[in-house]
Amino acid sequence: MKSVDQALQESEQAMVQRSRHLYNASTDSSAAEVIQVISRAFDILRCFNSRTIRLGNREIAERCNLPRSTVSRLTLTLTNIGQLIYLPADQKYRVGPQALSLADALRDNAECAYPPGDRLHTSEHVTRP
Incomplete structure (x- = not known):
């Protein structure tokens, strides 16, 4: 089992990597x-x-x-705006209606860009009438 110091060190290393990535991206x-x-x-x-x-x-x-504190703040915000739903009995989250609505909109836009029957839209193994 990890010690508290090891866990903190790993968390700090992950944050340093993320910061470097964001800095490089900037x-x-x-x-x-x-x-x-x-x-x-x-x-x-x-x-x-x-x-x-x-x-x-x-x-x-x-x-x-x-860090869990960061995740807690973000999941609270995502829940408040409908992107996640909190399940109190499980103390867990699931995708919320706003995220599903966004996914539907993305799928609809993809279908407009690649209408059914288009080679990019269909699988090689599926034949359409």
């Missing part, structure tokens, strides 16, 4: 305006997938290499 003209809190919020949302429907702050913090 010197690149294409990524000059990376806003750290927004990047972290999207990192949290990306933790949820078809295999991982419910996550607690500890699990999110481990996946994102963020």
Whole structure:
């Protein structure tokens, strides 16, 4: 089992790596305006997938290499704006209606860009009438 000092050191190393990455991105003209809190919020949302429907702050913090206090503040904010839903009985979060609405809008836009039957839209193994 990790000692408290080891856990703190690992957390600090992860934050240093993230800071270096953000600093390097800020010197690149294409990524000059990376806003750290927004990047972290999207990192949290990306933790949820078809295999991982419910996550607690500890699990999110481990996946994102963020301090639990940061994750707690971000999950609270994401919950308040409908991106996440808190499940009190499980003490976990799941994707909320606003995030699902955004996903639907992205899917609809992709279908407009690549209409059904388009080679980029369909799988090689699927035939359409």
